[in-house]
Amino acid sequence: MELVLHRPQNARGARAVTAVRPGRPRRTRSDRPGPGASSSHRAPWVVSGVTVLASAAVLPWGAVALGPSVSFVPAMIGIVTVFDVLSVYLLVGDYRDGGDLRLLAMASAYAWSLVAMSAYALAFPGAVATDPPFALTASMAPYFYLAWHGGFPFLLGLAWAPWPHRWNRRTPAPARLRTAVAVTSGAVGLALVMVLLLLVNARSLPALIVGLDTSRMTTFTAPVVVPVVVVSLLVIALGTRERTGPERWTAVAVLVCLCDLALTYTTHTRFSLGWYAGRTLTILAAGVVVMAMQQAFRTLKTQAQLDARVDVLTGLDNRREACARLPRMVAHARHRGTSLGIVALDLDHFKTINDVHGHETGDLVLRAVGRVLGDCCRFHDLAARMGGEEFLLVLDDADTEGTAAVAERVRRLVAQIRVPGHGGLEVALTASLGTTVASGPDLDDVPSLLDHADRALYAAKAGGRDRVVDVRDVDGADGPDPTSASSVLATPGAAAANR
DSSP: OOOOOSSSGGGGGGGGOOOOOOTTOOTTTSSSTTTTTTGGHHHHHHHHHHHHHOOOOHHGTTTTTTTEEEEEEHHHHHHHHHHHHHHHHHHHHHHHHBBBBBHHHHHHHHHHHHHHHHHHHSSSSSTSOSSSSSSSSTTTHHHHHHHHHHHHHHHHHHHHSSSOOOOOOOOOOGHHHHHHHHHHHHHHHHHHHHHHHHHHHHOOOSOOOBBBBBBBHHHHHHHHHHHHHHHHHHHHHTTTOOSSGGGHHHHHHHHHHHHHHHHHHOOBBTBBHHHHHHHHHHHHHHHHHHHHHHHHHHHHHHHHHHHHHHTTOSBBBOOHHHHHHHHHHHHHHHHOOOOOEEEEEETTTHHHHHHHHHHHHHHHHHHHHHHHHHHHSTTTEEEEETTEEEEEEEEEEEHHHHHHHHHHHHHHHHHEEEOGGGGGOEEOOOEEEEEEEEEEEGOOOOOHHHHHHHHHHHHHHHHSSSSEGGGGGSSSSSOOOTSSTTOSSOTTTEEEEEE
């Protein structure tokens, strides 16, 4: 007899499961990579390549004068400041969670950036005022700009350099807050000393800009700043080559700083195309890591939500998700006036398989059963592992004959499963299944629905296992003890009856 449904059954279910290869479990919702996951490791390379190519494309026209913009520099400084504050907050939070000193050193680089960029804002004409307080000479803004481009990559390089392993220690939890305050305060204090020294010696420092001409800045500072950034980039690339988190983007931030300097040093003119392109890259350099961290947090949140719903071993819904979905399916069936078919499944003698062949073989069995159940269900049906070797199927819009047909099909496919066991033996298994169908008023009591399927499962066990029993055929058989090993309602692991 065929299942009476609105949609045809999944044709893949007709394929017999005759073998399961160790180490190659079926890709399920729990282990299938999400959209873009395979490309996430290439993203830093792609962004780096695009940045270098874009910078090279601008160079031939870098000296084209565009004129001053009233809003560009204040907007650039504001965006960089926001990125710096977010970066310090997130990195210090990560450090307090895990105690990784590299993250704290990275936070100190952004604290330095925050101070240096604030000083740049107070020295650049028109950024915060027409006559800014730090503009003691026309060269003060370029000096603070170079302090940012030198100190920021340098501190990032210190954070991710390939230091000896014995130096890569984690701070004990009780000392993390104190250490975080001390290190970030030290970075801010060091940056403030730098600002103070530049202001005190402003009149004696060489002029870096004459009118809009910045060629003297290239002559005096490029031999010092460029090597610092290049060395920082190399040590960061070495230190993060085996890392998988957002810190991989640190090298991209420093590379962007280098492209920024290349545009600034080669155009020699303030308010030119190259100058504006360089300041735009400053925004990218400050924000690329925090954006990567934000994406990592979103990925972790998505994975946590998935782990809360899915059984990792089989890829089916877990008990929590089943308990959440079943009332919704019942309400939907009641609203449409359709019926639900419920199948309770329990593997026979599963404890013996674990005891004789080991838990690894038991895991292979559960994966194979999960594949069978997933292939026998439609998208809107429910297939869940309720705990241990207990499974539940809820078939939407299914009548009694159709539910029995699906249950029998599952039983046959489970009986065809073969997995490698101890000593080169093949392990075969069987399953007992209990079915019930509910419609109309019967849908009002969800616990009773599961209890009926459980009573039928209990009868299948008592009748010799490896069979399907409908609750209508139980004929007053005693229901299972709620703590019985054959009850899908029992707490997982609460019983250890012989299967």
